[in-house]
Amino acid sequence: ARIEKGGYKHFMAKEIAEQPVVLADALRHYVPGERLNLPETLDFSSLDRLTLVACGTAFYACQIAKYWFETLAALPCEVDIASEFRYREPPLPQRSFAIFVSQSGETADTLAALRYCRGRVARVISVVNVETSTMARESDLALPIMAGPEVGVASTKAFTCQLAVLFLMALKAGLDRGTIDQDRLRQLLDSLNRLPGLMNQAIGSESEIARIAESVAEAQDVLFLGRGAMFPLAMEGALKLKEISYIHAEGYASGELKHGPIALIDKTVPVIVLAPRDRLFDKTVSNMQEVMARHGKVVLITDREGENAAADGTWRSLVMPEVAPELAPILYAVPAQLLAYHAAVAKGTDVDQPRNLAKSVTVE
């Protein structure tokens, strides 16, 4: 069947808006009742390591998942870009799984990395949107993300569904390895089940985000900052913005700012700070103040604004609903996507078919 835009101006807008629904569908499949519905063969208990490999947006999903596998399951994780992985000829422990994340399941570099791992690790697993794809066929186990067809070149709903599946895998790993008990599992699944509703609320701020995006669209360079699992999301936010608006953007770990990028800050540079109120929030605020002291234009995206003076002196701020800290990268993906989308619309670029990019890259 032909996929239509269904009243939206662009596929990307439609796919951003679909996220609460497709995420809820995926959760119904993987979490029927309060049970975790993942194959028994996906047993993480005796592993020494995980290797996650992907390209582009899927690579940032892997980087976020690394925080989850390490903190929730105490499982060491290595993450690499597919085009680098294979030529490095990395030694792989037999007692490890290799996980390949790909919307299309056809990206040439990721597929080559998957083939490199076959026979070298205990199990080759793919996390894909297209269940009939080459990667799904060549894996020992393929987990569908159930995002539905994604047409916009810039990945949106596939990213958040990849994250949801990877999060559930990390929960399974935590159970298998005894680092998560049933109470904690129930708590985290509860938070996960609330996520589609919170995403809807985030989408409700779209007109506010569009106004911020119009001012951001005038910039030449934009920085995105985040700490912990919000650091890879900062890189994904920067990727989204550069892909479709052609504005130069970089994502940095907030704490790394002082080791270089702070030299770029002046009154023309918007700095998007992705900072839910977690245990690292105060540190992020002090990084943000360093930016403001150099007249950088801070856009603070956080929750519970107004409870302290964190937003004082920022250029713009945006309030997200409160979310379990573990799941903040999934929720905050929404404002990052909308920001990029509306900056591109303000610049009049071809949102769904950005220049020089392809939806699926099947050459090296």
Ligand code: G6P
């Ligand atoms: C292309 C797309 C990106 C995507 C990447 C990986 O570069 O433009 O949006 O993230 O490929 O694609 P995959 O299908 O492997 O997730």
